[in-house]
Amino acid sequence: MNFFKLNKNDLFVISQLAHKDKSRENSSNFLGQIWQILDPFINTFVLVMVFGVMFKNKRFVNYPVYVATGIMFYNLFSTGTKNCLNALSGNKNFLIKAQLDKTIYVKEKVFVALINFGYSFLIYLGVMIAYRVPFRITMLLVIPDVLLLISLVYGFGKILSIVNALFADITYFHEIFLLFIFYGSALFFDPSRVAPVLQFLLSLNPIYLSIAIARISIIDGIVPPYTLWIKLLLYSATFYWIGNIVFKKGSENIVAKL
C-alpha cells in the first residue's frame, strides 16, 4: 500500500468518495454493484455461447475459464481507466472547496475498480471449481500480476483525468482505444490464429501480457516465462512514472481550466 502512498485518512476519504459515486450511479446501491461484479461472467457466458463452436480448438483446454480470465483482467483495465476519465472533471466542486491531495480522486476510482475485481474473483473461483481447474500454488502469481496491472491503470488513469479536463473528446478516443484492447487482447480467440503482424502487436499489449500471465499460472499451473513479467513490469513502471509527471504538471491550476 505504501507504493501508492496511502495513509489511514486517505483511505477514509477514498471510501467516502467511493460511496458517493456508487449512490450517484445506481439508485439501488446493492443491485448496481452486483451487476458490476457479475458483469465479467455475463460477458463470458455470451462469448462462450457465440464463439464456443466457431473457435473450437484442441489448444483450448478449458474455453470458459480461458475467456473468463481474459474478461476479468480486461474489465479491471476498462472500468478502472473509464472511471478515471471523470476523476477530476466529475469532482469539480470538491476540487474547488476541499484542500485534498488531488491524486486521491484518481486513487478512489482505481480502488473501486479493484474492489469489484476482488468480488468478481470470488465468483471466478467458483467457475474454476465448476470447470475442474485445480487450485495450484502458482495461482498466487495472480497477485503480483494484478498489482502490476493496477499500477499501470493508475498511471494511465492519471493521464486520462488530466487530459479529459482539457480535451473532452478524449472520451471518444478512449472508447475506440478500449474497443481495440477488447478485440486485441485475445479474450476469446487463439492468438496463434491471427496474422503475424497482429501477433506481434499482441505481444506488445500490456493488457494481453497480464492476461497471458494469469492464464498460464491458473489454467496451465506453471510459472509464466520471465519475459512476460519483465515486459509487463516495464509497462507498469513507465506508465506509473509518466502518470506521476503528467499529473503533477497538469493538476496545478486544473480548477481554472474545468
Add this chain to the structure above:
Amino acid sequence: MSREYLNALWELTKRELRRKYARSYLGILWSVFYPLARMALVVFLFTHIFSKPIDRYPAYYFTGYLLYEFFYVAVYTSVTTLRDNKNLIIKSKLPREMFILSRVNTAFINFGLGCIPYVGVLLFYKAQPSLISFLVVFDVFFLWLFVSGVAYLVSILYVFVRDTKNIVQHLLSILRFFVAMFYAKEWVAPGVQKFIEYNPPYVFIKVARDMVIYGVMPELAYLLKMIIYGISFFVIGKFIFNKCKDNVLVRL
C-alpha cells in the same frame, strides 16, 4: 401531427444534440468519423481470425454496426428521459412522448451522419445495389418504429424500477453479440442461430444487408418479422406509455 408539434420536436432534438456535443471540439463530426474508425479497426483485427471469409466484410460489418448503434443509442439514452426532463415536463404542456421521440431522433440523426462514410464504404467495396436497395427505407422506417416502441417501454419502466438503467445497459451489450455483427450467423451453434434469427435488431440488419450490399430480396420470413416487430413494439410501447404517463409525475 400538427406543425407546432413537429416544430417543438425539432427544437427538443436540437437541444439534445447541442448537449451531446457540448464539451467536444470535433462535435458532430464524431458521428461521421467514429463509425468509420470502428469499422476500420474491426476489419483490421478480424479479417484473419475467421477461417472462412465473409463477402464484402467491411460493408457487412458497417451495416450491422450502424443499425445496431441506432437501436442502442436511442434506447440507452431514452431510459432516463423522463427524469432528465422533469422540470420541463412539469412546467410545460408539451406532450410527454415528445421527449422520448427527441432522444430517438437524436440517435437517428447520429445514424444518418454515420451513413455518409457508409456510402463510401459501399462504393469502395463494390456493393451490388439494385432497384431493391431503395426498399431499405422501409427497413429503416420499421426499425424506427421498433426502436421508438422499445424506448417508450424502457422510459416508463425506469420511473417504476430504477435498476432498469443497469438492466437495459447490460441487455443491450449482450444483444450486441447476438446480431451477427462481425461474424456470420451460420458459424454459431444451431440453438444460438435460432435465437439470432428471432432477435429483432438482427432482422433489421439482415434485411438491410441483403437489400443494400447484395441487392437481393430477403426471405419473406424476415420481411414479415420486420413488419411485425416494427408495428407491434410501437403499438405496445405507445399504449403502455400513454397508460402510465400520468402516474409518472408523482414518482419522478
